[in-house]
Amino acid sequence: MLFVVALLFVSCLILAFCLTGSILSVRRLKNIVEDLQNKNNSLILRDEHFALIELISHLGSWEIFIDQKTVSWSDELYKIYGIEDLSLVPDEIISEQIIAPEYRQKVVKELNFAITNKTTFAVEYQIIQPSGIRKYVLGQGRYIEKENKLIGTVQDITELKQAVLKLKINESLLREAEIVSHSGSWEWLDDKEFLLWSDEMYNIHGFLPHSVFVNDIFYQTLIHEDDLSRVLTEFKQARATRASFKINYRIVRPSGEIRHVLSAAEYKRIGLNDNYAYVGNTQDVTELREAQVLLEEKMLALNRSNEDLEQFAYVASHDLQEPLRKIQAFGERLKNQFSKDLEPEAIDYIDRMRKAAERMRALIEDLLAFSKATRDKxxxxxxxxxxxxxxxxxxxxxxxxxxxxxxxxxxxxxxxxxxxxxxxxxxxxxxxxxxxxxxxxxxxxxxxxxxxxxxxxxxxxxxxxxxxxxxxxxxxxxxxxxxxxxxxxxxxxxxxxxxxxxxxxxxxxxxxxxxxxxxxxxxxxxxxxxxxxxxxxxxxxxxx
Incomplete structure (x- = not known):
């Protein structure tokens, strides 16, 4: 009997121990599950953040498993490639066909180099979407030796490339405009000894582009000696107050040729770190200056000629008054004193003569009035x-x-x-x-x-x-x-x-x-x- 009781007691102890262990195991499993759920939620949230970052930056990601020869794309990469069907399973052939033909060899070479040397790669190339639209992309990645795979990103840089292309076109147009207008641009940073010149600035001053080092001391040697003092004074006055300026002066080229130029500049902030500079433009106005001088000479000659003509018209008109008065006076006397002795035809001739003289007098008076209006200022x-x-x-x-x-x-x-x-x-x-x-x-x-x-x-x-x-x-x-x-x-x-x-x-x-x-x-x-x-x-x- 005692044996049975003891056996039951021992069984109860064993059962209690097992139950306690089970409860602890359940609790541990529950904690593990909760921990896994938290990690899973964190991964989901991180994936969402990563997808949002890809969307904002036009950046898609991919993986190539070399042994399995499989490829995976992120959703954003489908969008960059212009593929709306997200159920499409990508492979190496599809990935290669998306690349523009003239860039395929270049991209494959970069990928193989990364695998062989177990390193990173970066390459710019073009892709062709199914719609036929071309895009510029930047591909970057790394070879993962442990898993024998390539991982990387593809970023749509089409807008950036177009902006750079426009900038290059604008720079080319600016250079052409400077050549046509004989106008060069320059920049002089604060606390810097040298000046930055455009190509046309060198041409204006008689040098090959970038053939000389330009600073303020050197530039003074290019200014005509008769203009140097004035130019320095005007520039120092402007620089003291950081004011804009516009100065006409002459320069002397290495060949000894003298040219007239007009320099204008403004003091302004450039860059991001409170850097200031005089940004200016210098135009070769020699031909314009010569034409202006020639025009002034012709204007002076024309004014002298006009004055001579006006004086001649005034004097001539004034001097013609006296003969006309005599014609009218003697005609009047002839008619009054001898009309009885003259034939009617002769009297008619006298009347016509007097009327013609009267018209001539009126004409001369109007010419005098016109001449007076011209001279009277x-x-x-x-x-x-x-x-x-x-x-x-x-x-x-x-x-x-x-x-x-x-x-x-x-x-x-x-x-x-x-x-x-x-x-x-x-x-x-x-x-x-x-x-x-x-x-x-x-x-x-x-x-x-x-x-x-x-x-x-x-x-x-x-x-x-x-x-x-x-x-x-x-x-x-x-x-x-x-x-x-x-x-x-x-x-x-x-x-x-x-x-x-x-x-x-x-x-x-x-x-x-x-x-x-x-x-x-x-x-x-x-x-x-x-x-x-x-x-x-x-x-x-x-x-x-």
């Missing part, structure tokens, strides 16, 4: 245009009354001008409106004004940003054909015969000359038998 003063027109109307009051004309003046504007010339201008315009009318029709003339900017006037002659006073003289006269609008301002140009309307054809030419003297413009609008409008555009203020 006095100082400008502020003038009220209404006052100018009122003075003009007083000069024409007789003809205004005789023709029963109506003149309406709506002009409360001021400009800087020469009063005597403006009176002459409005006198000619109003006289034209009074003269060129239909018989029996009373002239109606309206004079108005407005302040407008050049952009509002919408004529190419006007400065878009300048303020103008636009005066319009409108009448109900006989008008003119539109094609004659420009020609009527030519000297001696007439639209009608002398028998129909008297005149010399100089009046509107004088108006144009006076408008020119005021840096202004005049033009006309009209239609035959429907009146005309003359527009005078004068700057409100005169500028040099």
């Amino acid at each position: 006095r100082n400008f003063v502020k003038i009220g245009l209404k006052t100018v027109v009122e003075k003009t109307l007083k000069e024409l009051d007789f003809i205004i009354d005789s023709k029963d004309a109506q003149v309406e003046v709506l002009l409360e504007h001021e400009v800087f001008g020469i009063e005597s010339q403006l009176i002459q201008l409005f006198q000619n315009l109003i006289a034209n409106s009074l003269k060129f009318t239909e018989p029996g029709v009373a002239p109606k003339i309206q004079i108005t004004g407005a302040y407008l900017t050049g952009s509002e006037i919408n004529r190419v002659e006007c400065n878009q940003n300048q303020n103008y006073c636009v005066v319009e003289v409108t009448d109900n006269g006989i008008g003119f054909d539109e094609e004659d609008a420009d020609e009527i301002f030519d000297i001696f140009h007439r639209l009608h015969s002398r028998a129909a309307y008297e005149g010399t054809g100089i009046g509107l030419a004088i108006c144009k000359k006076i408008a020119d003297n005021h840096s202004g413009f005049i033009f006309a609008e009209g239609m035959r038998n429907q009146g005309a409008t003359f527009k005078v555009i004068l700057p409100v203020k005169q500028t040099n």
